[in-house]
Amino acid sequence: MQRTMDMVLDWRLHLSVLVITIISELIGVIAIPIGIGSILLLPLLYAFILGLLINPNVIKGAGVWIKDNDVRAASPLIVIAIMPFIAKFGTIIGPQMEQIIDAGPALLLQELGNLGTIVIAFPVAVLALRMGRESIGACFSVAREPNIAIIADKYGLKSQEGAGVMGVYVIGTLFGTFIFAILASIFATAGLFSVEALAMACGIGSGSMMAACTGALASAVPEMKEQILALAGASNVLTYATGIYLGVFVALPITEKLYDLMGRKDKSAQAGE
Amino acid sequence: MNTSDTQFDPTQERKLSLSAHAMVLVIVCLIGLVGNTVATDIPIADGFVGLIVLYVISMIGLLLTEMVPVKLPSVAWISLVGILLTLPWTPGSEWIIAQATNVNFLTLATPCLAYAGIAIAQQEIDIAKSSGWKIFIVAVLVMTGTYVGSAAIAELFL
Numbered sequence: 001m002q003r004t005m006d007m008v009l010d011w012r013l014h015l016s017v018l019v020i021t022i023i024s025e026l027i028g029v030i031a032i033p034i035g036i037g038s039i040l041l042l043p044l045l046y047a048f049i050l051g052l053l054i055n056p057n058v059i060k061g062a063g064v065w066i067k068d069n070d071v072r073a074a075s076p077l078i079v080i081a082i083m084p085f086i087a088k089f090g091t092i093i094g095p096q097m098e099q100i101i102d103a104g105p106a107l108l109l110q111e112l113g114n115l116g117t118i119v120i121a122f123p124v125a126v127l128a129l130r131m132g133r134e135s136i137g138a139c140f141s142v143a144r145e146p147n148i149a150i151i152a153d154k155y156g157l158k159s160q161e162g163a164g165v166m167g168v169y170v171i172g173t174l175f176g177t178f179i180f181a182i183l184a185s186i187f188a189t190a191g192l193f194s195v196e197a198l199a200m201a202c203g204i205g206s207g208s209m210m211a212a213c214t215g216a217l218a219s220a221v222p223e224m225k226e227q228i229l230a231l232a233g234a235s236n237v238l239t240y241a242t243g244i245y246l247g248v249f250v251a252l253p254i255t256e257k258l259y260d261l262m263g264r265k266d267k268s269a270q271a272g273e
Numbered sequence: 274m275n276t277s278d279t280q281f282d283p284t285q286e287r288k289l290s291l292s293a294h295a296m297v298l299v300i301v302c303l304i305g306l307v308g309n310t311v312a313t314d315i316p317i318a319d320g321f322v323g324l325i326v327l328y329v330i331s332m333i334g335l336l337l338t339e340m341v342p343v344k345l346p347s348v349a350w351i352s353l354v355g356i357l358l359t360l361p362w363t364p365g366s367e368w369i370i371a372q373a374t375n376v377n378f379l380t381l382a383t384p385c386l387a388y389a390g391i392a393i394a395q396q397e398i399d400i401a402k403s404s405g406w407k408i409f410i411v412a413v414l415v416m417t418g419t420y421v422g423s424a425a426i427a428e429l430f431l
Contacts (some may be wrong), residue, residue, distance in 0.1 A: 001313065008293045009300075018304045020387040023381060025312040043312070044386040051390015057398055064392060074392035076289055079348070080297045081385035084305055087330035088356015091373035097360055116422015118320035121414035125429045132382075134415055138411050142419045146346075166358065167404035170397045171412035177386065179416045193424045195430055201423035207348060208389060211382035213420075218379075224280045229378060233352065240349040 007073040016066065017081075020050040029219050039185045040216045044208070045177055082207035089233035096230035103196065107235055110200045111242050117142060118255055126262050133259070137164030140255040143172055144206050146244045150252065177212035180204075184213045188220035195221050199228040203235025205243045210236050294335055301384055302328050304370050308380040315375050323375035 024043035029253040031038045055071060056063035093100065100107065117139055125135035137155070143165050148157070156162040180202070187198050195217065202213035214232045218225040289297075302324045309320040334351030341350075359366045359373070401409075 001337035004289065004293055008289065013388075014300050014304065016391065017384050017387040020308060020390075021304055021308040021383045022311055022379075024383050024387075025308050028312070030304065044379065044382045048386040048390040051387045052393060053390075055391050055393055057393060057395045059290065069307050071392060072346045073393065074388045075300075075371075075394070077297055078388045078392055079293055079387060080289075081297060082299045082382070083331040083334070083348065083351055084302055084324065084327040084376075085378065085381035085385065086351045087327040087334070087355045088373055088376055088378050090330065090352045091327075091359045091370060092378065093352070094356045094359025094363070094366065095361060095370055097356070103431065106427045109430050110423045110427035113421075113423030113426040114419050116420075116425070117415045117418035119422065120418030121411055124414055125411045125415075129410065131407060134408075135411070141416055142415060143412075157303050163404070164408075166400055168412040168415055170404070171409055172416065173389070173397065174393070174401060174414060175409075175412070179413060180420065183417060183420050187420075187424065193428050197424045197427035201420050201428040204419055204423075208382060208386055211282060211385075213308045215379045215382070227351070237349060237352045237356075240346055240352070 001162065006147035007069075010050070010070055010073040010076075012066065013070045013073055013077075015173045016054060016070075017051075020047050020054075023050065029215075031219070038189060041220045042181060042212060042219070044211055044215065045181060046234050048177060054263050057102070060076070062236075079207075082211075085211060086207055089236070091225065091227065092153075092229045093233045093237070096226065098232060100234045103200070103231060106197070107200055107231070107238065110197075110235065111238055111246060112250075113201065114142065114204070114239070114243070114246060115251055115254070118251065118258065120256060122258060123262075126259065131164075133160040134164035134167070136252075136255050136259055137166075138168045139164075140251045141165075141243075142206070143168035143246050144203055144204075144243075146205070147247055149248045150244065154252070173205075176206065176209045180209045180213040181216040184216040185220060188217050195224050195228065196231055199224075199231040200235040202232035204241035205236060207236075274286040276322055290300050291335060291339065298328055298331055304384045305376070308383050309375075309377055312380045313377050315377070319372075319375040323372045327376060327381075330358065333348060 024046040030041040038242050052058045054062045054066050057068055115272050122139040125131045137151045151161050151165040203208050218228050306320050306324050310317045331351050334354045335347055337350040338347040359370050
């Protein structure tokens with residue numbers, strides 16, 4: 001118990017986060033214009049980079065300040081640190097409940113849109129990159145914690161499917177906020193989809209990715225900020241509730257079937273070595 | 274692909290007690306308050322009350338996670354508490370909304386990402402390196418597919 005408390009009250013860690021937060025907020029939002037729109041750099045992205053820069057696993061010299069036990073202590077704090085943010089999102093959704101109910105069918109059905117990863121990523125992984133059964137774990141979902149649990153349960157994390165889901169999980173952890181901020185910035189300014197649709201798509205079942213996605217969207221279309229946050233937040237709650245079922249009963253069976261249909265059934269033994 | 278990553282499982286998070294959660298939340302909210310004061314023109318006293326409201330919502334959500342037998346992640350419960358307390362039909366919701374408005378939503382995510390950056394473990398870097406460029410391309414397509422798929426379906430039914 002004492003050890004847990006030492007970890008929770010790791011002053012070196014919290015002080016570092018405080019300083020990083022101040023620096024990141026002082027820099028503020030920066031917009032970089034590109035051809036089809038602009039990419040928005042957000043304080044939360046700087047905070048992640050600054051966190052990496054003082055991480056001894058990334059920068060060896062950082063070990064003089066942040067030790068291994070600080071790194072270990074930080075991990076369980078991530079989900080706690082996102083809680084006030086999630087609470088704030090709740091208070092944005094509540095007042096807009098009538099508009100959310102109006103958008104109900106779209107909001108519910110767009111959860112199925114998470115299967116888009118199978119349409120876009122899976123064929124590339126199997127046919128173009130010639131990946132083996134790794135591609136099943138990698139492509140059936142956006143690979144956040146509940147999806148890892150599905151793969152761990154069905155194949156074990158030592159399997160090729162496990163390696164696939166872990167690979168995408170780690171890339172998502174390292175680059176997910178950047179990727180979603182860029183996606184949202186580009187689509188917000190490209191005008192292909194309505195802002196409401198893009199807002200709903202931001203709810204992918206990860207607090208930090210949603211933050212990056214909605215932050216970029218709301219900075220691009222500030223006059224619709226409240227609506228963006230409410231729709232994204234509602235979609236995110238739905239994903240928390242439905243994501244695991246969509247994964248187990250729809251996404252994973254489809255991915256398995258497609259893998260066989262693509263004629264890779266017999267390659268499982270040799271692939272991924 | 275080797276199997277050196279088998280010990281690494283992010284779903285096996287260390288379970289912290291409710292009191293540990295309560296304490297970390299105090300620290301996180303204080304950092305959030307500093308961030309909010311730096312990022313916006315909102316007076317620190319107003320932001321303070323706003324964060325107390327968000328703290329209480331988070332704690333109610335955590336209590337529900339422990340007490341209700343339905344298995345939902347704590348963030349789902351916290352969302353639901355935040356939603357229920359601010360519905361137009363909930364008495365007193367206007368006061369709660371007014372307080373929460375004094376906290377900038379994006380600023381609250383900043384400390385979380387700082388912890389996330391510091392928490393990156395050697396195993397995660399090893400996995401990223403050993404998985405190589407193929408998994409990077411796939412991961413970008415996975416995220417793009419999820420986003421565009423959801424946006425396209427939402428667009429159809431809006």
